[in-house]
Structures are given as structure tokens and as C-alpha cells.
Amino acid sequence: MVLTNPFILLLVVAGVFLVFRIILSGTALWFLFKKWCRTIDDWCHVYQFYKIPEFNRNFQENQLYRKVSTYVSSLASIEDSDYANLFSGKKLNEITLELDTNQLVYDTFLGARVSWMSEEKREGNSRCKTFVLKIKKKDKRRILRPYLQHIHSVFDEIEQRRKEVKLYTNTETVHRNGRWSSIPFTHPSTLDTVAMDPDIKNKVKSDLESFLKSKQYYHRLGRAWKRSYLLYGPSGTGKSSFVAAMAKFLCYDVYDVDLSKVSDDSDLKILLLQTTSRSVIVIEDLDRFLGEKSKTVSLSGVMNFMDGIFSCCGEERVMVFTMTSKDHIDPAILRPGRIDVHIHFPLCDFSAFKTLANSYLGLKDHKLFPQVEEIFQGGATLSPAEIGEIMIVNRSSPSRALKSVMTALQTNSDGKGYGKIGQQLSESRSVNGRIQSVDELGESGGVICRESVHTVREFRNLYGFLRLKSSRKSGPFDLGSGENEG
Ligand SMILES: Nc1ncnc2c1ncn2[C@@H]1O[C@H](COP(=O)(O)OP(=O)(O)OP(=O)(O)O)[C@@H](O)[C@H]1O
Numbered sequence: 001m002v003l004t005n006p007f008i009l010l011l012v013v014a015g016v017f018l019v020f021r022i023i024l025s026g027t028a029l030w031f032l033f034k035k036w037c038r039t040i041d042d043w044c045h046v047y048q049f050y051k052i053p054e055f056n057r058n059f060q061e062n063q064l065y066r067k068v069s070t071y072v073s074s075l076a077s078i079e080d081s082d083y084a085n086l087f088s089g090k091k092l093n094e095i096t097l098e099l100d101t102n103q104l105v106y107d108t109f110l111g112a113r114v115s116w117m118s119e120e121k122r123e124g125n126s127r128c129k130t131f132v133l134k135i136k137k138k139d140k141r142r143i144l145r146p147y148l149q150h151i152h153s154v155f156d157e158i159e160q161r162r163k164e165v166k167l168y169t170n171t172e173t174v175h176r177n178g179r180w181s182s183i184p185f186t187h188p189s190t191l192d193t194v195a196m197d198p199d200i201k202n203k204v205k206s207d208l209e210s211f212l213k214s215k216q217y218y219h220r221l222g223r224a225w226k227r228s229y230l231l232y233g234p235s236g237t238g239k240s241s242f243v244a245a246m247a248k249f250l251c252y253d254v255y256d257v258d259l260s261k262v263s264d265d266s267d268l269k270i271l272l273l274q275t276t277s278r279s280v281i282v283i284e285d286l287d288r289f290l291g292e293k294s295k296t297v298s299l300s301g302v303m304n305f306m307d308g309i310f311s312c313c314g315e316e317r318v319m320v321f322t323m324t325s326k327d328h329i330d331p332a333i334l335r336p337g338r339i340d341v342h343i344h345f346p347l348c349d350f351s352a353f354k355t356l357a358n359s360y361l362g363l364k365d366h367k368l369f370p371q372v373e374e375i376f377q378g379g380a381t382l383s384p385a386e387i388g389e390i391m392i393v394n395r396s397s398p399s400r401a402l403k404s405v406m407t408a409l410q411t412n413s414d415g416k417g418y419g420k421i422g423q424q425l426s427e428s429r430s431v432n433g434r435i436q437s438v439d440e441l442g443e444s445g446g447v448i449c450r451e452s453v454h455t456v457r458e459f460r461n462l463y464g465f466l467r468l469k470s471s472r473k474s475g476p477f478d479l480g481s482g483e484n485e486g
């Protein structure tokens with residue numbers, strides 16, 4: 001009723017507008033207040049200024065300028081500067097912020113506040129940009145060197161993330177780049193697309209992250225800064241895909257060593273010397289190679305390679321070895337320090353199946369899922385690669401895909417067809433990525449015998465591992481085999 005009166009309506013609109021304006025100016029006032037506080041604080045201190053020009057006296061590019069520019073653009077506080085330039089980045093949808101001329105950006109390091117100003121000078125036709133770093137004199141000695149070091153590290157990390165990852169393969173002939181030839185690494189696998197126990201995946205992720213941050217630690221210990229992983233499990237369980245995913249996660253180049261093209265131990269040594277830092281060095285199917293009667297590379301050649309003692313600088317190398325099974329492998333190969341992390345890749349269980357159904361068919365749930373689960377609980381299994389293939393072929397009809405998977409699982413568990421898989425089942429049977437105990441296998445008929453042998457062996461390994469654990473605080477850890485769930 002009251003709002004029908006145009007005068008009152010006008011008053012209400014004006015009131016709302018006023019409140020809105022006060023709120024807005026309140027925030028603006030708060031910004032202004034903070035700015036004044038900073039200015040007053042600036043008056044109370046004596047500062048040291050450092051200029052970082054874009055070019056040196058010989059008009060060559062100053063590398064430090066480039067690093068500082070990248071670093072300043074990465075600061076979250078750049079969004080608070082009054083003017084910043086927006087540019088599209090190298091990657092799709094990437095947008096980068098760059099500080100505009102005469103703008104200030106603040107940073108905090110080791111409890112000290114510093115600021116960066118971007119300046120531009122014109123001399124004739126040329127212009128020279130400069131960054132000016134402002135540090136309180138009282139903080140200068142304490143933070144300047146570590147701060148510059150910090151800028152270097154952040155820059156390296158950003159560059160690493162930006163660069164194109166390459167896949168190197170060794171050849172028998174020598175190229176311009178030595179024994180390795182490279183192509184862009186475009187494998188589509190990521191840590192998200194590999195179906196595996198989420199706990200294990202997270203452990204590997206944090207292990208890789210802590211490796212990246214451990215340069216000083218490794219150097220203090222006088223050890224090569226490398227970490228070795230063993231991925232083992234039946235064929236088609238995602239080992240190679242996981243290597244690709246690890247490399248992508250780290251943004252490291254991949255060196256795929258084909259041992260059949262290595263002529264002897266010293267040849268392997270040369271190959272390792274020709275790898276660059278920040279790379280993943282992979283040897284696939286190591287068990288198959290070691291099992292060969294006439295090998296060109298000796299066991300000690302392989303072990304020296306694994307130790308990384310020949311890697312000239314020993315810097316930031318991740319080594320990955322894949323195997324179907326580690327049962328017949330010389331324990332010296334698997335000893336702590338040579339292989340730091342063991343990751344088991346089991347055949348598919350229901351939870352891995354659901355991940356595959358989600359990524360291949362876009363199914364989060366389906367009315368056939370309980371039936372599929374029942375079949376898995378009955379002990380049937382296939383490799384993720386086989387299930388993936390069935391899903392791809394039937395992707396136009398999710399129900400048909402699930403029915404086909406069920407049929408394949410049943411056929412396999414009946415022992416009909418899928419000869420290869422039947423054999424793998426007896427070699428490595430797992431539920432949720434853990435080797436089953438004798439008790440858990442009570443119902444599964446003929447597999448019990450072999451499985452119990454396996455379990456005894458696993459128990460021995462566990463015993464060995466526990467002894468190791470008690471004598472070493474930081475040893476290797478085994479993910480997914482049930483030997484060590486720490
Ligand atoms: N755990 C998994 N999650 C998602 N996809 C998988 C998984 N395992 C296998 N695949 C799919 O199956 C195919 C084969 O996988 P991959 O080559 O990684 O297996 P593998 O363990 O290395 O086998 P092999 O021992 O025979 O070399 C890939 O296309 C991959 O996408």
C-alpha cells in the first residue's frame with residue numbers, strides 16, 4: 001500500500017542506494033586506511049633499494065629480471081595492486097597478471113615485509129624496464145640472500161610446470177643429441193584417470209611432493225637426489241599408465257630405457273650420463289630382462305644403474321621399474337635404497353571397476369552395480385585393461401557394457417577362456433589391492449594351494465621387512481601389497 005505512493009517509493013529507493021553507497025565506501029575507506037598505515041610505517045623505517053634492470057650494460061638480457069618478473073606475477077598480492085596487466089598464458093584458458101609501471105606489490109619473507117615496484121625509463125627510442133626491491137635496512141642482512149634463493153626456486157618450479165614434457169627413447173645409433181631421441185610426451189594418463197586404491201594414490205602423490213622439496217635433505221646426507229619406485233602386478237593393470245601419470249604430475253621428461261638396445265654395462269652407464277636432471281627414468285619389464293639367459297647387461301650393471309652413482313650430478317631423478325611379479329627377483333635388486341617404494345597393481349576389484357565405469361561410461365551408479373559387486377565378491381576378476389576394452393567397445397550402451405563385463409567376469413571365474421587371465425589369477429590374487437589371507441580364500445577352491453604358498457612367501461617378506469623397519473627409520477615403503485600398510 002505504502003509503496004504505491006511515488007514519494008515514499010522514491011524515498012525507499014534513495015535509502016537503499018545510500019546504504020549500498022555507505023557499504024561500498026566503507027570497503028574503499030578500509031583500503032585507504034590500510035594504505036595510509038603502510039605509508040606511515042614506511043616513514044618510520046630506513047630502506048635499502050635494489051634495482052634489477054631488464055638489460056645489463058652490454059644490452060644483454062638480465063636473466064634475474066626475467067626470474068623476478070615471473071616471481072612477482074606469481075604473488076597472490078599482485079591482485080591487490082591498483083593496476084595490473086592481463087595476458088593470456090601459453091596454456092589454454094591460462095591468464096597471467098603482470099605488474100603495471102609504477103605499481104607496488106608487497107611480499108612477506110621470513111617475517112619481513114618487502115615490496116616490488118615496476119619502473120620504466122625511456123632513453124631515446126629504447127625503453128628499459130626495471131624492478132626495484134625495497135627492504136628494511138634492519139632486515140637486509142638476514143633475508144636478502146635467502147630471499148633471492150627463494151625467487152630462483154619459485155621461478156624454476158614455475159618454468160618446470162610450463163615446459164613441454166618429452167619422451168626420450170634410446171637408439172642403437174648415435175644422434176646429434178647422443179643416444180636418446182625425443183618426441184613430445186602426450187600420453188593421456190593422469191593420476192586421476194588411473195583406477196587404484198585412493199589411499200595408495202594419495203600416498204604416492206605426497207611421496208612425490210615431498211621428494212620434490214627434499215633437495216637440501218638429500219645433499220646433507222651426501223646421497224644422490226633420486227627416488228626409485230617399483231610398480232609390479234599382472235599385465236594390463238595400469239603400470240605404464242601410472243608411470244606416465246607420475247611424469248605428468250612432476251612435469252618431468254621421461255627416459256624410457258630399452259635394455260635390448262643396450263650393448264653392455266658401459267653402454268648403460270653412458271645412457272644414464274646423457275639423461276638430464278628432473279626426469280623420470282623408466283625400465284619396463286625388468287623381471288623379464290633379468291630372467292633372460294643371455295643378457296647384454298650384467299646384474300651389477302643394472303644395480304649400479306639403479307643406484308644412480310653414475311648420474312653425473314645425481315640431481316632430481318625419479319627411477320621407475322615395472323615387473324609382473326617380484327617373486328623370482330634377486331633380493332639385492334629390491335633392497336632398500338635401491339628401490340624406495342613398492343607399489344602393487346592388482347587385478348580389478350569392485351571399487352576399481354566403479355572408477356573405470358565412471359571414466360569410460362560416465363556412470364556413477366547403475367542398477368546392475370549390485371550384481372557386478374556380487375560377482376567380484378565371488379572372486380572373479382579381470383585386468384582393468386580388459387574391463388576398459390569391453391567398456392570402450394560398448395560405450396554407446398552402458399547397460400550392454402555392464403552385462404558384457406559381467407559375462408566376461410563369469411566366464412573368467414569359471415575357468416573358461418581368458419587362459420592368460422586364469423593364470424594371472426593364481427599368481428596374484430587380490431581384493432582391494434591386498435593379497436588375500438588363507439582364511440579369506442576359504443571359498444575359492446583350487447586357488448587356495450598356490451595362494452597359500454604365495455601367502456607364506458608374502459609373510460616371509462613381511463617378516464624381512466619388519467626387521468628392516470626396526471633397523472632403519474626411513475626405509476622403503478610398500479604400497480598395496482599388504483606387506484606394509486604403514
Ligand atoms: N588401473 C587402471 N586404470 C585405468 N585404466 C587402466 C588401468 N589399468 C589399465 N588401464 C588401461 O589399460 C591399458 C593398458 O594399461 P597399461 O599399459 O598401463 O598396463 P600395464 O600394467 O603396463 O600392462 P603391461 O604389464 O602389459 O605392460 C591402458 O590403455 C590403460 O588406460
Ligand SMILES: [Mg+2]
Pocket residue numbers: 239240241284322
Ligand atoms: Mg606396461
